[in-house]
Amino acid sequence: MNRIFLLVLINALLVSLSARADVTLLEPERVFDGRELHEDWIVLVADEAILFAGPRGEAPDVAVESTLELAGQTLLPGLIEGHSHVLLHPYNETPWNDQVLKESEAERVVRAVNHVRDSLAAGVTTMRDLGSEGAGYADVSVRNAIAKGLIPGPKLLVAGRAIVATGSYGPKGFHEGVTVPLGAETADGYDDLVRVVRSQIGRDIDFVKVYADYRWGPGGTAAATFSQEELKTIVDTARSSGRGVAAHASTSEAIRRAVLAGVETIEHGDGATPEVLRLMKKHGVALCPTLAAGDAISRYRGWVKGRDPEPARITQKRASFQAALDSGVDICFGGDVGVYPHGDNVRELEMMVDYGMTPGDALHAATAGNAELFHLSDTVGSVKSALLADLIAVRGNPLEDIAALRNITLVMKAGVTYSIQK
Secondary structure, X not given: OHHHHHHHHXXXXXXXXXXXXXXXXXXXXXXXXXXXXXXXXXXXXEOOEEEEEEEHHHOOOOOOOEEEEEEEEEEEEOEXXXXXXXXXXXXXXOOHHHHHHHOOHXXXXXXXXXXXXXXXXXXXXXXXXXXXXXXXXXHXXXXXXXXXXXXXXXXXXXXXXXXXXXXXXXXXXXXXXXXXXXXXXXXXXXHHHHHHHHHHHHOOOOOEEEEOEEOOOHHHOOEEOOOHHHHHHHHHHHHOOOOOEEEEEOOHHHHHHHHHHOOOXXXXXXXOOHHHHHHHHHHOOEEEOOHHHHHHHHHHOOOOOOOOOOOHHHHHHHHHHHHHHHHOOOEOOOOOEOOXXXXXXXXXXXXXXXXXXOHHHHHHHHHHHHHHHOOOOOOOOOOOOOOEOOEEEEEOOOOOOHHHHHOEEEEEEOOEEEEEOO
């Protein structure tokens, strides 16, 4: 009886919503709902939400205002980019040091306006930004401008100023008499870390980003920065306000400390050993491998893919990603876009598949998977009734060829259509 009552209630709600909202019917050839592929599904959108997704014969009887025929196309949730820097642009255009030291915050914000527009056009409807890289809290303002409808772009989750240990971060290369602005905020020890995390929370960041290691070891090798206790201080302080922590960590020791401290995601993770991968799996910590960033940097340094031998860095990254897949840790889709051009976000998904992931698993990571990791699954990430209508359509079937995601025909965010290509 309870189930029957619930079905009647849901149907009444659907009819009520449709009565006061313009309803759009989407008719694709197939729907990937974030987990599975369905043939002969339709989707009804009312205002900003998905009214219905499923077989046509089960759809509610509502008045349809407009119809989008998507013959030969796949409809799927908007992509959720897990690692981006909207205030950076490719390093082969301007080195990172020069972006931090020579480009004004105004210029960087103007660039960011273009960057978020390009990512939205590429099918990214939600984006996690991993630090403003010397631009203060400009990412917070860009996020708010998008939310107010001033500029088009994905829904942003922002970290503001990443947290680094004193002496570890750049720009570097100047003598001791020169003081330069840093690309992140320094903090050390219990009291200082609590103060800095709280100050960032007060600036309305969405999560905290910390550099658990950096290239400050002998000869510029990567080495851990914060102790496990310091990292736990950051996590506990952030968590008290309902925020999580993402940790840049490429060495096994930094990953170990960060996982035991309670971070939610490891960014990069190149040096993850089988032991720390098991630890990540045990504690439910996801890996955001950023494959495309390493590929881009190798190309900037002269590597011609397909002609030159594969650099050791790329071979090692391919092996570490396969080890992560074998371990069963959750994989986050996020390529460190900004190191390479915004709008080329699909590059990371193509590399995830090239490095051993199935297209279906890669698509899940970029939709329902990232929604779960970022605590958004009650609003986005799936094609399901009552969720926001963050939807994209592509020509072809991305579960057969992930590159089909480059053939975007429709981008819809919260029921608003930003791009349609016939």
